[in-house]
Amino acid sequence: EIVMTQSPATLSVSPGERATLSCRASQSVSSNLAWYQQKPGQAPRLLIYGASTRATGIPARFSGSGSGTEFTLTISSLQSEDFAVYYCQQYNNWPPTWTFGQGTKVEIK
Amino acid sequence: QLQLQESGPGLVKPSETLSLTCTVSGGSISSSSYYWGWIRQPPGKGLEWIGSIYYSGSTYYNPSLKSRVTISVDTSKNQFSLKLSSVTAADTAVYYCARWEEGFDPWGQGTLVTVSS
Numbered sequence: 001e002i003v004m005t006q007s008p009a010t011l012s013v014s015p016g017e018r019a020t021l022s023c024r025a026s027q028s029v030s031s032n033l034a035w036y037q038q039k040p041g042q043a044p045r046l047l048i049y050g051a052s053t054r055a056t057g058i059p060a061r062f063s064g065s066g067s068g069t070e071f072t073l074t075i076s077s078l079q080s081e082d083f084a085v086y087y088c089q090q091y092n093n094w095p096p097t098w099t100f101g102q103g104t105k106v107e108i109k
Numbered sequence: 110q111l112q113l114q115e116s117g118p119g120l121v122k123p124s125e126t127l128s129l130t131c132t133v134s135g136g137s138i139s140s141s142s143y144y145w146g147w148i149r150q151p152p153g154k155g156l157e158w159i160g161s162i163y164y165s166g167s168t169y170y171n172p173s174l175k176s177r178v179t180i181s182v183d184t185s186k187n188q189f190s191l192k193l194s195s196v197t198a199a200d201t202a203v204y205y206c207a208r209w210e211e212g213f214d215p216w217g218q219g220t221l222v223t224v225s226s
Contacts (some may be wrong), residue, residue, distance in 0.1 A: 001172060013152045018192065034155075034211070034212040034213070035138075036213070038156075038225060043205055043216035043218055043219050044213070044216060045157065045208075045214075045216075046212040046213060046214035048212075049211040049212035050211055053211075056212060086111055087155065089156075089158075089212075091209075091211070093110075095169055096144065096161060096163075096169045097158070097169060097171070097172075097208075098146070098158040098161070098213075099158065100148075100155060100157065100158060101155075102157040103155045104169075
């Protein structure tokens with residue numbers, strides 16, 4: 001079973017600053033990695049798939065990078081609406097399985 | 110625009126079976142290349158993938174829940190369903206349904222299921 005580990009658990013950032021979130025897989029997942037944003041009381045929203053492709057309607061300040069076991073989500077200049085919890089998630093081709101990381105909370109510094 | 114909506118009892122007794130349905134609108138559940146999934150989130154905790162069903166009907170489950178989970182699809186109603194047996198308080202969570210192509214998107218709004226006597 002592939003385990004996804006996110007760091008840090010909480011990230012305190014001032015508006016306008018850059019935020020860098022990390023996600024590590026216990027074994028290679030190639031580029032089968034997605035990132036989601038979740039705000040309180042809402043369903044998660046897909047931000048990034050294929051490790052680096054922004055989903056439809058996602059602002060350019062969100063970017064994803066990495067492959068294999070190390071991945072990064074970068075928010076270039078934090079806006080007030082970006083304070084939320086972010087999850088990474090891997091997809092294994094065969095047999096198809098999905099695993100989420102435990103989440104990183106981005107809070108206002 | 111594709112939309113998903115979860116429905117089912119909000120309260121289930123311990124040892125009983127949790128049953129939820131996801132109704133898909135704005136598109137066909139039989140469309141090729143999509144998986145349809147169930148994900149849950151205990152209060153204040155992270156996301157856990159429960160299982161997925163391919164448009165062809167093939168099912169895939171989280172190994173930690175596999176013995177208790179059944180996912181099925183009803184193409185005539187454009188719905189897919191989740192059954193989780195022998196529930197305990199640890200199964201209390203918001204349950205989401207979602208479509209997978211290259212990411213889970215879109216998601217339903219989620220439904221809270223509480224396991225309590």
